[in-house]
Amino acid sequence: MKPQEPIPHNYSISRLNLIFALSSLALVAVTGLIVGYDYIRGWKWFQLEFMRMQQERIVQEMQVAKSEENSKQLADLDAQERKNTLELAAHRDQYLTAQKALDAMEGDHYRADQDFRFAKANLDAQRYITEASVVQHRADAAQQQAEYERQSAHLADLQVRLQDVTRRRDAAKANVDQWLKKIKDAEDKKKEITASVDLLNKQLTTVDMNRFSTNWILSQPMLDFVNPVIKIDQVVLNDLSIDMNYMNVPRVDRCQTCHRAIDTPGWESKAEAARLSQELQQKLDAYQIPAEKRKETEDRIAQLKRIQENPNDTLNPWRTHPKLDLYVGSASVHPLLEYGCTVCHRGQDRATEFGRAGHTPASPKMEHRWAERTSLTAGFFPLPGDFAKRHWGYEENEFIETPMYPRHYYEAGCIKCHSAQIAVDRGDDITKATQTVELYGCYACHKINNWRFSDLRKPGPDLSGIAEKTTPQWAFRWISEPHNFRSTTRMPSFFYQRNMIDPSVVPPQERAHNIKLQDAEIHAIVSYLFDKSTHRVWQQPGAGDAGRGKQIVNTVGCMGCHIDTEQVKDEKSGQMRLAKREDFPLERNYGFNLTGVGTKTNPAWIYNWVKNPKSYYSEAPMPSLRLSDQEAADVTAFLLTLQKPAFMTTAIRPPNRQAVHDLAKGYLINTLSDRDAEEKLRTMSDHDQLVYLGQRTIEKYGCYSCHTIKGFEGLKPIGTELTVEGSKALHLFDFGFMNDEKWKNEDGVTEHVIHTVPSWVYNKLRNPRIYDDRRTKVYNDKLKMPNFHLTPEEARRIAMVVVGLTKEKVADSRMAGLDAHTRLIEEGRKRVSQHNCRACHVVDGRGRAIASTIADANFLPPDLSPEGARAQSPFLFNFLKDPTVMKIRPWLGVRMPTFHFDDHEANTLVTFFAEAGKGPQFDTTRGANASPANVKIGQQVFTMLRCAQCHGTTPVNPENPPAPNTADSTSLAPNLTLARLRLRHDWISDWIRRPNEMIPGTRMPTNFPRDAATGGFQSPLALAIDTPQFAQYKSTLLPLFNGDEKELKRTMSDAVALTDYLRDYIWSIGITQMRAASPGGDAPAMAMPQQSLPPATAPAAKSTRNQRGVPAVSGGAGR
């Protein structure tokens, strides 16, 4: 055979081997990388870290439990052992006998049971046979029947026997059990003690990630798909969807993947633990926790105390969410499984990496820590070493569509579900924020299409009659800078703002030109307004005394809505300074500051206004105080003394003809050619040009959005619609040159614009013209939003509302407050807010701004918190429409004004109170009269408790009760004959029992104080009834109880029964008729028929062109 020749190959095998080896190594490496890249995720580190923290804590707790257990166990074991051995030894024989008896009984029972069952089975068979033979008409039917009956009887016997045997067996069992029971009890107790340690051990195994433990093995790559210990945690929310460009997708929140303990109590920060334990302790002390929950609460407080004593504080992201009872907790109103996280916090819901989720740092320091990189690969992905130092690898990313709300803007997320509510319960920040928006009237220029900001009144007064009220000279100065006249005004400044005249941003030449243009615009506006104004003539007041007027203004209630001073004492320096809005409560900023009103307007106008505001314009927010002619004259005289003459001496520059011409032409050119525009202007007189320019300027600045102006009815508001402003993409906001810039505001605060939406909005609100800084713009293109001079806090609040207005659709089932009950309450709350009831009254637990101006607390307007539960709806309806129907508190100096509510508004308010007070709409017990015996008992109780010392019981005319003697405080209690018309029947007894709980601080004494231990009511009459002083009452009462002294005594200690009798008595003495609200309002104070006077001359248009300084026509009170 020929030796085999080597087979020739086309390529070298050894090289192939090498290539294959290297490429297979490379493939293995790449596979390893793939697995690694998929497996090594940042979020796993957070979960592992949390498991380690849990391990630590469990070990700690186990030590505690073991030490407890050890000491107890030792004692236990010893005691039990001894006891058991002794017992058993002593009674061993008995035990054994009992056991033997039981065994025998068991045998008997088994046999009897078996017999019974077999017999039963046989009976069933026999039944079949019998019935078959009957049906088949067999001969032996009767025999079978007899057999059946015999077997039946036998079965009955067997059953009786079985029951008997069972009874005996149970008795024997009980006998044995009594010996075993004690041993069993001891064992159970031991188990209890070791149970906690066992439980902790079990918990420990679930978080054990030590190498080669079960958990560790299950978490290895490729194995972790079986039953992963570390996995992504998410909650899917279908009805809180996300608008993803033409498609609504369910929201999938994966935040808990890293925020492990967000809904688990026990991982609070120390600060939160301190706050929460204090709150819970207060609730415990005030008996606000029901008895069955007290132990739970005490345990929780103990847990929180342990957290506070722990040397380490739990850091984010492993902290429990603060206010777990309100957010996120399973027992809260926003449980995690139903709401997720991003509904409130925004952020990218499905992200599982820190950078993608949209986390927003709260401060530059935090941003710096987040962004710091210490390891080499931190640029690509942070390593555990980075995480351990809490550097999360943060990078500013403007492409994230929905970044999270920064700190201080958290409550912006409330609006999307709570826009149908005026006040969000426990959401103080967002409630104040929406109130701020309502106060400043942002909704008037910027449409916001949700319930909260619709149906609200126009923030500014009607300007149709401006010529009757003031002079063009005053109006010019006012529009130029409202704050020069009234430091607390809400009218913003349109003119001479930063982008027009600030030397640091506008070059001098342009500045001079801007001033001319601005002057021209203001002159134009004034010309237009006075040209189109009505000229009704108002009646002049009679002679008035300013001193009396001042007294009336300070007592009758003006100070609830108005402020009358511009100088306040600075708290820090003790010096007097100019007042700001926030120096006074919100409610007192409703009406304008009275300072300078004498300079602004004339006596006839003031007189008419205070007598009957609605005759000036029908939407006037000011109600009528029902002043008599003399009172009104006095008030007018006083208000005229409030002068600000310095305001009227500032120079008014006359309008520059060229400026007027240029501006007017700029508008005309939109529709006419240049030549036609010039032609038209030549034909117009100076005055006409100004009026035309005025019309265009009002249109430009949007004055008609806040004020009703003739010729501008029905126009759309001037500002950008803000309904979904929070969803506007970041790149659509015009930062101008101000991105990442610092700028100094006129109030001295330096602000920093950063490239986020909240920052843009906040800075815009602080000074709306800053985004024009350093930009070159044509005059008419410059920013024109006026400056409201907001403080940083106010700007933050309004910005919070704006960024909260998003386009995310929330399913109706998730919107808060859409049920009928809440709708009625919220509609009423809106009315309360719009009519400023809180100026004088406490509603929903807050308000009564007027309290700071009334020294004696006895003379405050009533607290309306219990009004719904307290007042009858028909009474309240009539009273609100016409408060003169009943003078329930004749000692008050403050008057309830006549608001001229129409039926709809009055009904809304009445329904609000009734729903909020949880009372039925109509009191069905209104007509009922109690039995005469009850009334008599009530009368005796009434006398014993001496109620008549303060409350009158003789019938009075409700409209005009006798004037009280305010020098002595006994007559400062309502007359009880009016109760039947005003108060709800069942409320009366509740009130007598617990006035201090309904209205804290009330003058009505608590006659039935609560027992601290039981919470029940104690009665002072329980012991008093047996004293000699009360013998006469006892003898009068005894026959009413049919001589049953025990029953009498029992009743005297039963506060509920006593108060019911009192109520019956009060009800019986009540009057039953009262006048209904009289229709129509006050007659207008005009005495002369309306005449038109020639239109008021526009300021300085007629005066010589070059005149400077004080114009010829003097303004002020003389007109």
Next chain:
Amino acid sequence: MTMKKFVSLMFAITLVLSIACGKGKEASKEDEGEDDEQTTTTVASTAATTTAAAAAPAAAAVSADAATLTGLVKFEGAAPKMGAIQMSADPYCQSQHSTPATDEDVVAGPGGELANVFVYIKDIKGNFPAPSTPVVIDQKGCQYHPHVNAVMVGQPLQIKNDDATLHNVHAMPVANSQFNEGQPVQGMVSTKHLDKPEMTPFKIKCDVHGWMKSYMAVMPHPFYSVSQANGTFTISNLPPGQYTVVAWHEKYGQQEQQVTVGAKESKALNFTFKG
């Protein structure tokens, strides 16, 4: 080296690397100041609670070196004359006084000695258990007796109505909870426990009789005294040390003085109030 060796070396390195590179579990306990705390939380100051929970039982009993502090409170200049109280609103009250009672706002003796001044040690530390004997305020003749008083934390306060007319006890403390109890029955007693210290006296008034007022303080220690009609006050059993003493008058405000008492010393301290 040969191909085989090279390959096996690569393999070995890869193996070694994959085993050795586990996930480092260094979790350093960062105790750095937490800067992402909520600014709106108010942390209960632990200072108050720790002093209250101080377990050291200080000597409540008379110690051997107990000192006494006495003094005189005077009014400088002529004290304002108090007018008569108009009790016509309630005939019973009027009947209880043969001559009308005078306002008790300023009670001064002929030489300017000021009564009803509440004198107390402001800054003494220790645990002083309250006696169980109650402090009694009596309403007689439609006036509170005494006009200024103090009770220790937890000590029962009894308010008695000795008049055959309706009184209500309307207390307006700041730290403790308000109460307003009616007392229609003559002879009835309301007992209250005030459990929070309130060293500046608060007002107790009657809503039925507007002229009635009295002042009450809740003290955490027994070192206080109310000046008598002759203007003198006495604080006894005082442990030696340096203290701030406060004198409070309902109309003339409060004054402070520093005093150091040695063992068994009887120190004198005077206060003067100006109108």
